[in-house]
Amino acid sequence: MDRYAVIGHPIGHSKSPLIHTAFAEATGQALVYTAIEAPLDGFAATVDRFRAEGGRGVNVTVPFKLEACAYATDPADRARAAGAANALKFDGDRCLADNFDGVGLVRDIVHNLGHAVRGRRVLLLGAGGATRGALLPLLEQAPAHLFVANRSVDKALALVQEFVGRGAPAHVLEGGGYADLGGDAFDVVVNATSASLGQALPPVPAHALHPDGLAYDMVYGQGLTPFLQLAQTRGVRHLADGVGMLVEQAAEAFAWWRGVRPDTATTIQRLRVPLI
Ligand code: NDP
Numbered sequence: 094m095d096r097y098a099v100i101g102h103p104i105g106h107s108k109s110p111l112i113h114t115a116f117a118e119a120t121g122q123a124l125v126y127t128a129i130e131a132p133l134d135g136f137a138a139t140v141d142r143f144r145a146e147g148g149r150g151v152n153v154t155v156p157f158k159l160e161a162c163a164y165a166t167d168p169a170d171r172a173r174a175a176g177a178a179n180a181l182k183f184d185g186d187r188c189l190a191d192n193f194d195g196v197g198l199v200r201d202i203v204h205n206l207g208h209a210v211r212g213r214r215v216l217l218l219g220a221g222g223a224t225r226g227a228l229l230p231l232l233e234q235a236p237a238h239l240f241v242a243n244r245s246v247d248k249a250l251a252l253v254q255e256f257v258g259r260g261a262p263a264h265v266l267e268g269g270g271y272a273d274l275g276g277d278a279f280d281v282v283v284n285a286t287s288a289s290l291g292q293a294l295p296p297v298p299a300h301a302l303h304p305d306g307l308a309y310d311m312v313y314g315q316g317l318t319p320f321l322q323l324a325q326t327r328g329v330r331h332l333a334d335g336v337g338m339l340v341e342q343a344a345e346a347f348a349w350w351r352g353v354r355p356d357t358a359t360t361i362q363r364l365r366v367p368l369i
Contacts, residue, residue: 165190197342
């Protein structure tokens with residue numbers, strides 16, 4: 094049977110085996126998907142071993158996404174732009190890489206949650222790996238304005254400069270600190286910081302969230318995070334966590350490997366933790 098795996102450190106928390114096994118059952122694909130914990134200094138050796146044993150592809154999670162992109166012989170534009178990959182596909186001596194995190198986010202926002210990005214004002218909080226992966230897919234939706242706000246202001250500015258240097262329109266993509274946000278509210282606000290993992294709130298002013306808009310926290314399974322609580326207090330009607338993004342990026346990888354796109358609604362429903 095064809096073998097796939099998710100590689101990370103730690104990996105015990107990963108939902109990927111459950112998600113891909115459900116996809117395989119639903120689509121009638123014969124495959125086995127497991128979780129592998131690689132030593133912090135042993136990502137490439139772990140992938141090499143899995144390939145030698147006949148592995149067909151892997152998902153890659155924290156902290157190996159940058160190494161995964163560097164490991165590949167053929168990184169897709171999206172992975173190259175992010176400098177990070179979350180999926181690898183093996184083809185003889187070649188190793189293809191892609192990054193489906195951003196496309197999973199966009200699919201969840203636009204398709205599952207029904208919020209347009211085209212022509213809207215979008216705010217991304219954070220300037221780490223998740224934001225890097227989200228920028229290109231969000232820009233492809235042609236927002237009116239996309240602002241990247243980060244605690245370490247230099248990091249946001251450098252990231253924006255990098256993407257503008259590669260062709261992103263400078264009048265659309267801007268960055269800075271939380272103090273640079275101005276007075277106008279945003280239609281879609283995505284918390285791509287890791288603050289929620291420590292029950293912390295990024296210093297986003299409540300007025301930046303539009304009551305008719307969407308507040309989206311990329312973390313999942315944590316219920317109502319401090320960011321989502323802020324949005325609720327502000328009266329934002331649509332709140333979401335990152336479970337849909339997680340399942341959608343998995344579906345993209347599955348389709349890339351197997352040539353068949355699984356339905357995601359049932360799996361999202363199964364993994365969803367109520368936002369209370
Ligand atoms: P990184 O470590 O690369 O970046 C973390 C970012 O969070 C930095 O910009 C950092 O700011 C900021 N930050 C951390 N703590 C705070 C705080 N207390 N206040 C303000 N800003 C803070 O993480 P990733 O980008 O890889 O991941 C970000 C989040 O996205 C994680 O929670 C992760 O679980 C989630 N994620 C979800 C996915 C999904 O499928 N749903 C997929 C990928 C990620 P600074 O630069 O100033 O340190």
